[in-house]
Amino acid sequence: MPIKxxxxxxxxxxxxxxxxxxxxxxxRTQAVWPLNIGQVTQTLGRLERxxxxxxxxxxxGANNRPADTYxxxxxGTELLDDWWSRPVQRPPTDRDELVIKVSLAAQNRSVDLIGxxxxxxxxxxxxxxxxxxxxxxxxxxxxxxxxxxxxxxxDLESEARWLDRVEALSTPRPQES
Amino acid sequence: xxPTSPAPLELQNVTCVxxxxxxxxxxxxxxxxxxxxxxxxxxxxxxxxxxxxxxNVAGLLQPPTSGRVLVDxxxxxxxxxxxxxxxxxxxxxxxxxxxxxxxTLTVGENVSLPLELDGxxxxxxxxxxxxxxxxxGLDGLADRFPEEISGGQAQRAAIARALIxxxxxxxxxxxxxxxxxxxxxxxxxxxRDRVDAGAAGMIVTHEPRxxxxxxxxxxxxxxxxxxxxxxx
Numbered sequence: 332m333p334i335k336x337x338x339x340x341x342x343x344x345x346x347x348x349x350x351x352x353x354x355x356x357x358x359r360t361q362a363v364w365p366l367n368i369g370q371v372t373q374t375l376g377r378l379e380r381x382x383x384x385x386x387x388x389x390x391x392g393a394n395n396r397p398a399d400t401y402x403x404x405x406x407g408t409e410l411l412d413d414w415w416s417r418p419v420q421r422p423p424t425d426r427d428e429l430v431i432k433v434s435l436a437a438q439n440r441s442v443d444l445i446g447x448x449x450x451x452x453x454x455x456x457x458x459x460x461x462x463x464x465x466x467x468x469x470x471x472x473x474x475x476x477x478x479x480x481x482x483x484x485x486d487l488e489s490e491a492r493w494l495d496r497v498e499a500l501s502t503p504r505p506q507e508s
Numbered sequence: 509x510x511p512t513s514p515a516p517l518e519l520q521n522v523t524c525v526x527x528x529x530x531x532x533x534x535x536x537x538x539x540x541x542x543x544x545x546x547x548x549x550x551x552x553x554x555x556x557x558x559x560x561x562x563x564n565v566a567g568l569l570q571p572p573t574s575g576r577v578l579v580d581x582x583x584x585x586x587x588x589x590x591x592x593x594x595x596x597x598x599x600x601x602x603x604x605x606x607x608x609x610x611x612t613l614t615v616g617e618n619v620s621l622p623l624e625l626d627g628x629x630x631x632x633x634x635x636x637x638x639x640x641x642x643x644x645g646l647d648g649l650a651d652r653f654p655e656e657i658s659g660g661q662a663q664r665a666a667i668a669r670a671l672i673x674x675x676x677x678x679x680x681x682x683x684x685x686x687x688x689x690x691x692x693x694x695x696x697x698x699x700r701d702r703v704d705a706g707a708a709g710m711i712v713t714h715e716p717r718x719x720x721x722x723x724x725x726x727x728x729x730x731x732x733x734x735x736x737x738x739x740x
Contacts, residue, residue, distance in 0.1 A: 445729075449727060449734065449735050452552075452727070453725070453727075453735060455716070456550075456716060456719050456720065456725050459716055459717070459719065459720035460719075460720045460721075460722070460723075460725075462720065463717075463720035463721055467697070467700075484717060484720070485717075487716065487720075488715075488716045488717045491716035491719075492716065495554070495714075498554065499554065
Protein backbone atom coordinates (compact mmCIF):
# COMPACT_ATOMS: atom_id res chain seq x y z
CA MET A 332 0.00 0.00 0.00
CA PRO A 333 1.45 3.40 -0.94
CA ILE A 334 1.30 4.92 2.56
CA LYS A 335 3.91 7.52 1.72
CA UNK A 336 1.94 8.98 -1.18
CA UNK A 337 -1.38 8.72 0.64
CA UNK A 338 -0.03 10.82 3.51
CA UNK A 339 1.40 13.37 1.09
CA UNK A 340 -1.99 13.56 -0.67
CA UNK A 341 -3.77 14.34 2.60
CA UNK A 342 -1.15 16.86 3.66
CA UNK A 343 -1.73 18.67 0.36
CA UNK A 344 -5.11 19.67 1.80
CA UNK A 345 -3.52 21.33 4.87
CA UNK A 346 -1.38 20.70 7.94
CA UNK A 347 -2.25 17.65 10.03
CA UNK A 348 -0.94 15.63 12.95
CA UNK A 349 -0.26 11.89 12.78
CA UNK A 350 -3.54 10.93 14.46
CA UNK A 351 -5.51 13.32 12.23
CA UNK A 352 -3.91 11.72 9.15
CA UNK A 353 -4.74 8.23 10.41
CA UNK A 354 -8.37 9.23 11.03
CA UNK A 355 -8.71 11.02 7.71
CA UNK A 356 -7.27 8.10 5.75
CA UNK A 357 -9.74 5.76 7.46
CA UNK A 358 -12.67 8.09 6.66
CA ARG A 359 -11.69 8.67 3.04
CA THR A 360 -11.23 4.96 2.32
CA GLN A 361 -14.08 3.63 4.50
CA ALA A 362 -11.43 1.70 6.46
CA VAL A 363 -10.94 -0.67 3.51
CA TRP A 364 -7.18 -0.59 4.10
CA PRO A 365 -6.57 -0.34 7.88
CA LEU A 366 -3.64 1.90 8.81
CA ASN A 367 -2.28 1.90 12.37
CA ILE A 368 -0.76 4.92 14.09
CA GLY A 369 2.68 3.27 14.15
CA GLN A 370 2.71 3.04 10.36
CA VAL A 371 1.73 6.70 10.13
CA THR A 372 4.37 8.02 12.56
CA GLN A 373 7.14 5.88 11.05
CA THR A 374 6.27 7.05 7.54
CA LEU A 375 6.05 10.69 8.65
CA GLY A 376 9.54 10.31 10.17
CA ARG A 377 10.92 9.07 6.85
CA LEU A 378 9.14 11.79 4.86
CA GLU A 379 10.58 14.47 7.18
CA ARG A 380 14.07 12.94 6.97
CA UNK A 381 13.84 13.00 3.16
CA UNK A 382 12.78 16.66 3.13
CA UNK A 383 9.31 15.96 1.70
CA UNK A 384 7.41 17.34 4.73
CA UNK A 385 8.28 19.65 7.63
CA UNK A 386 6.81 20.36 11.05
CA UNK A 387 4.30 23.19 11.09
CA UNK A 388 3.67 23.73 14.80
CA UNK A 389 1.87 21.76 17.47
CA UNK A 390 -1.71 21.18 18.44
CA UNK A 391 -3.28 19.67 21.53
CA GLY A 392 -4.14 16.08 20.73
CA ALA A 393 -7.11 14.02 21.88
CA ASN A 394 -5.20 12.94 25.02
CA ASN A 395 -4.37 16.59 25.85
CA ARG A 396 -0.75 16.05 24.87
CA PRO A 397 0.95 18.30 22.32
CA ALA A 398 1.22 16.75 18.88
CA ASP A 399 3.35 17.93 15.96
CA THR A 400 1.59 18.90 12.76
CA TYR A 401 3.15 18.60 9.33
CA UNK A 402 2.93 20.29 5.94
CA UNK A 403 4.36 19.56 2.50
CA UNK A 404 7.68 21.04 1.38
CA UNK A 405 8.21 22.05 -2.25
CA UNK A 406 9.95 18.70 -2.86
CA GLY A 407 6.98 16.89 -1.31
CA THR A 408 4.53 18.77 -3.55
CA GLU A 409 6.59 17.88 -6.61
CA LEU A 410 6.74 14.22 -5.64
CA LEU A 411 2.95 14.15 -5.11
CA ASP A 412 2.30 15.86 -8.47
CA ASP A 413 4.51 13.25 -10.11
CA TRP A 414 2.53 10.45 -8.41
CA TRP A 415 -0.82 11.83 -9.63
CA SER A 416 0.48 12.20 -13.19
CA ARG A 417 2.27 8.84 -13.49
CA PRO A 418 0.27 5.67 -14.39
CA VAL A 419 0.58 2.85 -11.88
CA GLN A 420 2.49 -0.11 -13.29
CA ARG A 421 1.36 -3.47 -11.95
CA PRO A 422 4.21 -5.91 -11.42
CA PRO A 423 4.14 -8.85 -13.89
CA THR A 424 2.74 -12.02 -12.33
CA ASP A 425 5.36 -14.33 -13.74
CA ARG A 426 4.94 -16.90 -10.97
CA ASP A 427 1.17 -17.20 -10.93
CA GLU A 428 0.39 -20.56 -9.26
CA LEU A 429 -2.69 -21.14 -11.39
CA VAL A 430 -0.81 -20.60 -14.66
CA ILE A 431 2.00 -22.91 -13.53
CA LYS A 432 -0.48 -25.59 -12.37
CA VAL A 433 -2.48 -25.51 -15.60
CA SER A 434 0.70 -25.51 -17.73
CA LEU A 435 1.92 -28.65 -15.99
CA ALA A 436 -1.51 -30.31 -16.12
CA ALA A 437 -1.74 -29.60 -19.86
CA GLN A 438 1.33 -31.75 -20.43
CA ASN A 439 0.50 -34.53 -17.99
CA ARG A 440 -1.81 -37.19 -19.42
CA SER A 441 -2.61 -38.55 -15.95
CA VAL A 442 -4.29 -35.26 -15.00
CA ASP A 443 -7.86 -34.52 -16.10
CA LEU A 444 -7.21 -30.99 -17.38
CA ILE A 445 -10.83 -30.22 -18.26
CA GLY A 446 -11.94 -31.40 -14.82
CA UNK A 447 -9.27 -29.21 -13.25
CA UNK A 448 -10.50 -26.21 -15.29
CA UNK A 449 -14.11 -26.94 -14.33
CA UNK A 450 -13.28 -27.06 -10.61
CA UNK A 451 -11.27 -23.84 -10.84
CA UNK A 452 -14.05 -22.12 -12.82
CA UNK A 453 -16.61 -23.14 -10.25
CA UNK A 454 -14.46 -21.77 -7.41
CA UNK A 455 -13.87 -18.54 -9.34
CA UNK A 456 -17.58 -18.05 -10.03
CA UNK A 457 -18.43 -18.86 -6.41
CA UNK A 458 -16.17 -15.98 -5.34
CA UNK A 459 -17.71 -13.82 -8.04
CA UNK A 460 -21.16 -14.65 -6.66
CA UNK A 461 -20.15 -13.56 -3.14
CA UNK A 462 -18.75 -10.28 -4.43
CA UNK A 463 -21.80 -9.65 -6.62
CA UNK A 464 -24.01 -10.08 -3.55
CA UNK A 465 -21.82 -7.61 -1.68
CA UNK A 466 -21.82 -5.13 -4.58
CA UNK A 467 -25.63 -5.12 -4.61
CA UNK A 468 -25.57 -3.66 -1.10
CA UNK A 469 -23.17 -0.84 -1.98
CA UNK A 470 -24.03 2.62 -3.28
CA UNK A 471 -23.37 3.26 -6.96
CA UNK A 472 -20.66 5.78 -6.10
CA UNK A 473 -16.86 5.81 -6.28
CA UNK A 474 -16.25 4.87 -2.66
CA UNK A 475 -13.08 2.96 -1.80
CA UNK A 476 -15.13 -0.12 -0.89
CA UNK A 477 -17.04 -0.06 -4.18
CA UNK A 478 -13.84 0.46 -6.19
CA UNK A 479 -12.17 -2.43 -4.37
CA UNK A 480 -15.13 -4.76 -5.00
CA UNK A 481 -15.42 -3.76 -8.68
CA UNK A 482 -11.71 -4.34 -9.16
CA UNK A 483 -11.94 -7.81 -7.60
CA UNK A 484 -15.02 -8.67 -9.70
CA UNK A 485 -13.15 -7.77 -12.89
CA ASP A 486 -10.07 -9.74 -11.77
CA LEU A 487 -12.22 -12.84 -11.20
CA GLU A 488 -14.07 -12.29 -14.48
CA SER A 489 -10.72 -12.14 -16.21
CA GLU A 490 -9.67 -15.39 -14.54
CA ALA A 491 -12.86 -17.15 -15.65
CA ARG A 492 -12.37 -15.91 -19.21
CA TRP A 493 -8.77 -17.11 -19.11
CA LEU A 494 -10.00 -20.58 -18.09
CA ASP A 495 -12.38 -20.55 -21.09
CA ARG A 496 -9.49 -19.54 -23.32
CA VAL A 497 -7.29 -22.34 -21.99
CA GLU A 498 -10.08 -24.84 -22.67
CA ALA A 499 -10.36 -23.60 -26.27
CA LEU A 500 -6.62 -23.99 -26.94
CA SER A 501 -5.33 -27.30 -28.26
CA THR A 502 -3.05 -29.72 -26.42
CA PRO A 503 0.69 -29.05 -26.87
CA ARG A 504 2.75 -31.66 -28.73
CA PRO A 505 4.75 -33.91 -26.41
CA GLN A 506 8.40 -32.87 -26.15
CA GLU A 507 10.97 -35.20 -27.69
CA SER A 508 13.41 -36.66 -25.19
CA UNK B 509 -45.75 -22.94 -2.15
CA UNK B 510 -46.69 -26.06 -0.19
CA PRO B 511 -43.99 -28.71 0.40
CA THR B 512 -45.66 -30.97 -2.16
CA SER B 513 -45.93 -28.35 -4.92
CA PRO B 514 -44.08 -29.27 -8.09
CA ALA B 515 -41.05 -27.19 -9.09
CA PRO B 516 -41.82 -24.40 -11.60
CA LEU B 517 -39.38 -26.00 -14.04
CA GLU B 518 -38.06 -29.53 -14.24
CA LEU B 519 -36.23 -31.33 -17.04
CA GLN B 520 -36.08 -35.11 -16.79
CA ASN B 521 -33.53 -37.00 -18.89
CA VAL B 522 -33.92 -34.63 -21.82
CA THR B 523 -32.22 -35.55 -25.08
CA CYS B 524 -32.47 -33.43 -28.20
CA VAL B 525 -31.22 -34.68 -31.55
CA UNK B 526 -31.17 -32.73 -34.81
CA UNK B 527 -30.74 -34.25 -38.29
CA UNK B 528 -29.99 -37.85 -39.11
CA UNK B 529 -27.27 -40.03 -40.60
CA UNK B 530 -23.91 -38.29 -40.94
CA UNK B 531 -25.59 -34.97 -40.13
CA UNK B 532 -27.00 -36.23 -36.85
CA UNK B 533 -26.18 -33.86 -34.01
CA UNK B 534 -26.91 -34.61 -30.37
CA UNK B 535 -27.56 -31.12 -29.03
CA UNK B 536 -28.59 -32.30 -25.55
CA UNK B 537 -28.01 -35.69 -23.98
CA UNK B 538 -29.78 -36.98 -20.89
CA UNK B 539 -30.02 -33.62 -19.15
CA UNK B 540 -31.90 -33.46 -15.87
CA UNK B 541 -32.44 -30.24 -13.99
CA UNK B 542 -34.79 -28.78 -11.38
CA UNK B 543 -35.16 -25.05 -10.74
CA UNK B 544 -37.00 -24.05 -7.59
CA UNK B 545 -38.93 -20.81 -6.91
CA UNK B 546 -36.55 -18.00 -5.96
CA UNK B 547 -33.61 -19.71 -7.67
CA UNK B 548 -31.63 -18.20 -10.54
CA UNK B 549 -29.45 -20.65 -12.46
CA UNK B 550 -26.73 -19.54 -14.89
CA UNK B 551 -25.92 -21.80 -17.83
CA UNK B 552 -22.38 -21.57 -19.16
CA UNK B 553 -20.31 -23.55 -21.63
CA UNK B 554 -18.39 -23.23 -24.89
CA UNK B 555 -20.08 -22.04 -28.10
CA UNK B 556 -22.16 -24.79 -29.65
CA UNK B 557 -22.27 -26.77 -26.40
CA UNK B 558 -26.08 -26.85 -26.26
CA UNK B 559 -26.79 -23.91 -23.94
CA UNK B 560 -29.36 -22.23 -26.18
CA UNK B 561 -30.98 -25.55 -27.07
CA UNK B 562 -31.37 -26.18 -23.34
CA UNK B 563 -33.10 -22.83 -22.95
CA ASN B 564 -35.33 -23.40 -25.99
CA VAL B 565 -36.36 -26.82 -24.71
CA ALA B 566 -37.02 -25.44 -21.21
CA GLY B 567 -39.06 -22.63 -22.78
CA LEU B 568 -41.22 -25.11 -24.75
CA LEU B 569 -39.94 -23.60 -28.01
CA GLN B 570 -38.27 -26.87 -28.99
CA PRO B 571 -39.74 -30.27 -28.06
CA PRO B 572 -37.15 -32.76 -26.79
CA THR B 573 -36.48 -35.94 -28.76
CA SER B 574 -36.88 -37.86 -25.52
CA GLY B 575 -37.33 -37.00 -21.87
CA ARG B 576 -39.82 -34.70 -20.18
CA VAL B 577 -40.11 -30.96 -19.58
CA LEU B 578 -42.42 -30.14 -16.69
CA VAL B 579 -43.72 -26.61 -16.06
CA ASP B 580 -45.46 -26.43 -12.68
CA UNK B 581 -45.56 -30.24 -12.88
CA UNK B 582 -47.34 -30.23 -16.24
CA UNK B 583 -45.69 -32.10 -19.11
CA UNK B 584 -46.18 -30.00 -22.25
CA UNK B 585 -45.99 -33.19 -24.34
CA UNK B 586 -49.31 -34.27 -22.81
CA UNK B 587 -51.03 -31.09 -24.04
CA UNK B 588 -52.47 -30.13 -27.41
CA UNK B 589 -50.38 -27.58 -29.38
CA UNK B 590 -52.86 -24.86 -28.41
CA UNK B 591 -52.74 -25.70 -24.70
CA UNK B 592 -48.96 -26.02 -24.84
CA UNK B 593 -48.68 -22.54 -26.39
CA UNK B 594 -51.00 -21.19 -23.71
CA UNK B 595 -48.87 -22.76 -20.97
CA UNK B 596 -45.77 -21.13 -22.47
CA UNK B 597 -47.48 -17.77 -22.85
CA UNK B 598 -48.93 -17.63 -19.36
CA UNK B 599 -46.21 -19.28 -17.26
CA UNK B 600 -42.92 -18.70 -19.05
CA UNK B 601 -41.20 -15.38 -19.75
CA UNK B 602 -38.53 -15.37 -22.43
CA UNK B 603 -35.79 -12.78 -22.98
CA UNK B 604 -33.43 -12.89 -25.95
CA UNK B 605 -30.16 -11.13 -26.77
CA UNK B 606 -31.72 -9.09 -29.59
CA UNK B 607 -34.88 -8.20 -27.66
CA UNK B 608 -37.33 -9.56 -30.31
CA UNK B 609 -39.67 -6.59 -29.97
CA UNK B 610 -42.23 -6.17 -32.74
CA UNK B 611 -41.10 -3.00 -34.58
CA THR B 612 -44.59 -1.94 -35.67
CA LEU B 613 -45.99 -2.01 -32.13
CA THR B 614 -45.31 0.58 -29.43
CA VAL B 615 -43.30 -0.41 -26.38
CA GLY B 616 -46.51 -0.64 -24.36
CA GLU B 617 -48.20 -2.81 -27.00
CA ASN B 618 -45.16 -5.08 -27.12
CA VAL B 619 -45.24 -5.52 -23.37
CA SER B 620 -48.96 -6.24 -23.19
CA LEU B 621 -48.94 -8.58 -26.20
CA PRO B 622 -48.95 -11.84 -24.18
CA LEU B 623 -52.03 -10.69 -22.26
CA GLU B 624 -53.80 -9.56 -25.44
CA LEU B 625 -53.17 -12.97 -26.96
CA ASP B 626 -54.87 -14.40 -23.88
CA GLY B 627 -57.94 -12.33 -24.69
CA UNK B 628 -57.67 -9.97 -21.72
CA UNK B 629 -59.55 -6.66 -21.88
CA UNK B 630 -57.61 -3.77 -23.51
CA UNK B 631 -57.81 -1.58 -20.38
CA UNK B 632 -56.45 -4.42 -18.25
CA UNK B 633 -53.62 -4.94 -20.76
CA UNK B 634 -52.67 -1.26 -20.75
CA UNK B 635 -52.64 -1.09 -16.95
CA UNK B 636 -50.59 -4.28 -16.67
CA UNK B 637 -48.10 -2.92 -19.25
CA UNK B 638 -47.84 0.36 -17.33
CA UNK B 639 -47.00 -1.50 -14.12
CA UNK B 640 -44.52 -3.82 -15.87
CA UNK B 641 -42.76 -0.87 -17.52
CA UNK B 642 -42.62 0.94 -14.19
CA UNK B 643 -41.04 -2.15 -12.63
CA UNK B 644 -38.14 -2.01 -15.10
CA GLY B 645 -37.75 1.78 -14.89
CA LEU B 646 -39.32 2.66 -18.24
CA ASP B 647 -42.29 4.75 -17.08
CA GLY B 648 -43.41 7.17 -19.76
CA LEU B 649 -42.00 5.20 -22.71
CA ALA B 650 -45.11 3.14 -23.46
CA ASP B 651 -45.99 5.15 -26.56
CA ARG B 652 -42.52 5.03 -28.15
CA PHE B 653 -41.64 2.56 -30.90
CA PRO B 654 -38.69 0.15 -30.46
CA GLU B 655 -36.54 2.10 -32.90
CA GLU B 656 -36.99 5.22 -30.76
CA ILE B 657 -35.38 3.77 -27.63
CA SER B 658 -31.83 2.67 -26.74
CA GLY B 659 -30.59 -0.93 -26.66
CA GLY B 660 -30.64 -0.96 -22.86
CA GLN B 661 -34.20 0.38 -22.83
CA ALA B 662 -35.27 -2.17 -25.47
CA GLN B 663 -33.88 -5.01 -23.37
CA ARG B 664 -35.70 -3.70 -20.30
CA ALA B 665 -38.90 -3.52 -22.39
CA ALA B 666 -38.31 -7.14 -23.44
CA ILE B 667 -37.92 -8.06 -19.78
CA ALA B 668 -41.13 -6.17 -18.93
CA ARG B 669 -42.88 -8.29 -21.58
CA ALA B 670 -41.36 -11.42 -20.04
CA LEU B 671 -42.46 -10.39 -16.55
CA ILE B 672 -46.04 -9.42 -17.35
CA UNK B 673 -48.74 -11.63 -15.87
CA UNK B 674 -48.16 -14.52 -13.50
CA UNK B 675 -44.97 -15.95 -14.99
CA UNK B 676 -43.44 -18.64 -12.79
CA UNK B 677 -40.43 -19.22 -15.03
CA UNK B 678 -38.07 -16.62 -16.49
CA UNK B 679 -35.65 -17.74 -19.21
CA UNK B 680 -33.03 -15.42 -20.69
CA UNK B 681 -30.64 -16.20 -23.55
CA UNK B 682 -27.59 -13.90 -23.42
CA UNK B 683 -29.78 -10.96 -22.28
CA UNK B 684 -26.73 -8.77 -21.73
CA UNK B 685 -24.87 -9.75 -24.90
CA UNK B 686 -25.49 -6.45 -26.69
CA UNK B 687 -25.22 -4.23 -23.62
CA UNK B 688 -22.40 -2.44 -21.80
CA UNK B 689 -21.45 -3.61 -18.31
CA UNK B 690 -23.43 -0.98 -16.41
CA UNK B 691 -26.63 -1.54 -18.42
CA UNK B 692 -26.08 -5.30 -18.19
CA UNK B 693 -25.86 -5.04 -14.40
CA UNK B 694 -29.14 -3.09 -14.38
CA UNK B 695 -30.82 -5.80 -16.47
CA UNK B 696 -29.53 -8.55 -14.16
CA UNK B 697 -30.75 -6.62 -11.14
CA UNK B 698 -34.29 -6.59 -12.58
CA UNK B 699 -34.19 -10.32 -13.33
CA ARG B 700 -32.72 -11.04 -9.90
CA ASP B 701 -35.43 -9.01 -8.14
CA ARG B 702 -38.17 -10.91 -9.95
CA VAL B 703 -36.58 -14.24 -9.07
CA ASP B 704 -36.20 -13.13 -5.46
CA ALA B 705 -39.95 -12.41 -5.53
CA GLY B 706 -40.58 -16.10 -6.27
CA ALA B 707 -39.99 -16.90 -9.95
CA ALA B 708 -37.62 -19.62 -11.15
CA GLY B 709 -34.97 -18.22 -13.48
CA MET B 710 -32.46 -19.53 -15.96
CA ILE B 711 -29.97 -17.34 -17.79
CA VAL B 712 -27.64 -18.46 -20.56
CA THR B 713 -24.51 -16.35 -20.52
CA HIS B 714 -20.87 -16.53 -21.53
CA GLU B 715 -20.03 -13.63 -19.25
CA PRO B 716 -18.74 -14.71 -15.83
CA ARG B 717 -19.65 -11.33 -14.35
CA UNK B 718 -23.34 -11.95 -14.96
CA UNK B 719 -23.15 -15.59 -13.83
CA UNK B 720 -22.17 -14.05 -10.50
CA UNK B 721 -25.79 -12.91 -10.10
CA UNK B 722 -27.05 -16.52 -10.11
CA UNK B 723 -27.44 -18.88 -7.15
CA UNK B 724 -25.97 -21.76 -9.10
CA UNK B 725 -23.96 -22.11 -12.30
CA UNK B 726 -24.28 -25.19 -14.46
CA UNK B 727 -21.86 -26.04 -17.25
CA UNK B 728 -22.93 -27.68 -20.51
CA UNK B 729 -20.34 -29.29 -22.76
CA UNK B 730 -21.09 -31.33 -25.91
CA UNK B 731 -24.76 -31.43 -24.94
CA UNK B 732 -24.13 -32.92 -21.52
CA UNK B 733 -24.49 -31.26 -18.17
CA UNK B 734 -20.94 -31.68 -16.85
CA UNK B 735 -21.32 -29.56 -13.72
CA UNK B 736 -24.70 -29.09 -12.11
CA UNK B 737 -23.45 -26.46 -9.67
CA UNK B 738 -24.07 -28.70 -6.66
CA UNK B 739 -21.62 -29.69 -3.94
CA UNK B 740 -18.27 -30.96 -5.18
